[in-house]
Amino acid sequence: MATEEKPPQDATRRLQPKKQTLDDAYAVPANFLEIDVLNPITHGVARKRYTDYEVRMRTNLPVFKMKELSVRRRYSDFEWLRNELERDSKIVVPALPGKAWIRQLPFRGDEGIFDEEFIEERKKGLEMFINKVAGHPLAQNERCLHMFLQDPVIDRNYVPGKIRNS
Amino acid sequence: MSFFGFGQTADIDIILSGSDTRKLAEIKTEDGKKEKHYLYYDGESVSGKVNITLKKPGMKLEHQGIKIEFIGQIELYYDRGNHHEFTSLVKELVRPGELAQNTSYNFDFVNVEKPYESYTGSNVRLRYFLRVTIVRRLSDIVKESDIIVHTLASYPEMNSSIKMEVGIEDCLHIEFEYNKSKYHLKDVIVGKIYFLLVRIKIKHMEIAIIKRETTGSGPNTFNENETIAKYEIMDGAPVRGESIPIRLFLAGYDLTPTMKDINKKFSVRYYLNLVLVDEEERRYFKQQEIVLWRKGEKTRKPIQQPQSVPPENK
Numbered sequence: 001m002a003t004e005e006k007p008p009q010d011a012t013r014r015l016q017p018k019k020q021t022l023d024d025a026y027a028v029p030a031n032f033l034e035i036d037v038l039n040p041i042t043h044g045v046a047r048k049r050y051t052d053y054e055v056r057m058r059t060n061l062p063v064f065k066m067k068e069l070s071v072r073r074r075y076s077d078f079e080w081l082r083n084e085l086e087r088d089s090k091i092v093v094p095a096l097p098g099k100a101w102i103r104q105l106p107f108r109g110d111e112g113i114f115d116e117e118f119i120e121e122r123k124k125g126l127e128m129f130i131n132k133v134a135g136h137p138l139a140q141n142e143r144c145l146h147m148f149l150q151d152p153v154i155d156r157n158y159v160p161g162k163i164r165n166s
Numbered sequence: 167m168s169f170f171g172f173g174q175t176a177d178i179d180i181i182l183s184g185s186d187t188r189k190l191a192e193i194k195t196e197d198g199k200k201e202k203h204y205l206y207y208d209g210e211s212v213s214g215k216v217n218i219t220l221k222k223p224g225m226k227l228e229h230q231g232i233k234i235e236f237i238g239q240i241e242l243y244y245d246r247g248n249h250h251e252f253t254s255l256v257k258e259l260v261r262p263g264e265l266a267q268n269t270s271y272n273f274d275f276v277n278v279e280k281p282y283e284s285y286t287g288s289n290v291r292l293r294y295f296l297r298v299t300i301v302r303r304l305s306d307i308v309k310e311s312d313i314i315v316h317t318l319a320s321y322p323e324m325n326s327s328i329k330m331e332v333g334i335e336d337c338l339h340i341e342f343e344y345n346k347s348k349y350h351l352k353d354v355i356v357g358k359i360y361f362l363l364v365r366i367k368i369k370h371m372e373i374a375i376i377k378r379e380t381t382g383s384g385p386n387t388f389n390e391n392e393t394i395a396k397y398e399i400m401d402g403a404p405v406r407g408e409s410i411p412i413r414l415f416l417a418g419y420d421l422t423p424t425m426k427d428i429n430k431k432f433s434v435r436y437y438l439n440l441v442l443v444d445e446e447e448r449r450y451f452k453q454q455e456i457v458l459w460r461k462g463e464k465t466r467k468p469i470q471q472p473q474s475v476p477p478e479n480k
Binding site for chain 2: 011012013014015017018020021024025027029030031033061062063131132135136137140164
């Protein structure tokens, strides 16, 4: 099939793109953010038991001061973060895995909230939650998120506020 | 409506002249079906004849006059009682009397102004029609016949491209460009998106054409948005420095020209909506208005009144 080489029509010619440098094309993406929730450990004995999780963040986002950090957090810390974000930020905060009231009742056949399978399910839910939240550009402005991810201990008497200039 | 089947009644037929050479155009009806009617332009005469056929042979039809009207009106769906007539011409076909047999009357509305385009929308309708009325003491016999009007324009003198840098500080910066700001209905949108900063995890990018119909004014303004088209232009995560081309052919979509403040009653405007979706289904978007206009076709026959004639198709 013979084809004629016609110059592209002006009206439908592609707009001239800027050339991408090889550095930009093959650099590490600027959106790297990974948060893992792992190593659940149950502390204490009998009635005073509680479980906490390692929250390990790896990122290259400049908004986070530390690029790699681990802290330990328990379920109530996640609840605290969710409440702070609900109140202060304009985002629709995703749901946490359940509170499991029924599991906390006595006379259960299993370990209740310290049951291995339950902890595993809860761990996955917490990981989904924190990744969704930490990736949100508006949540990244909130001091509570940074304290949750990067301070060794959460100071519940902190002054809520924004990190970035609006 | 005759009592108990007594009294004469008649059928009215409106036949437009030149219908063998005149084009038909399509328009949606209120319930979404498509109808075809003859296509007229501003300044053209509307002429033809009216055939009155008596239904009962042998009986006479008494009447208080027969007239024909050419009407252009705007109907707001939420205000059905009030039709806003912006054009109303009337011609008396015959004075009060009686019809003994089937009769035919000629009519000619010369060089009629048709300032707006026919439009059927979600909350408003603009239509042109001829209405023949046989006036009688108890009940009139009425027949309506619609026509469709298109408003034409020519290539705008100024048609700058749309070029903008937008984003969320420190998270996402893009530069988008569309080759024109005014497009005709069979045009193609050529553009590109250039990524300056990407600190979010983008899953895909799409472009949509949104029609916004505005009815009412002041505190009673009502906007209705309709997504006419949605087109994915990028699948996957871009990085800094990447350019994504856009090529969107308008001919395949159900579009009308942009209509601004028609008779102060309604507007129809179009927007390009550029949407980026990240891995958590969060949507980042930028809406930009484009002006749509109707280009005349090459083979259109000449009309009586002077009007900007579109140049030959390039």
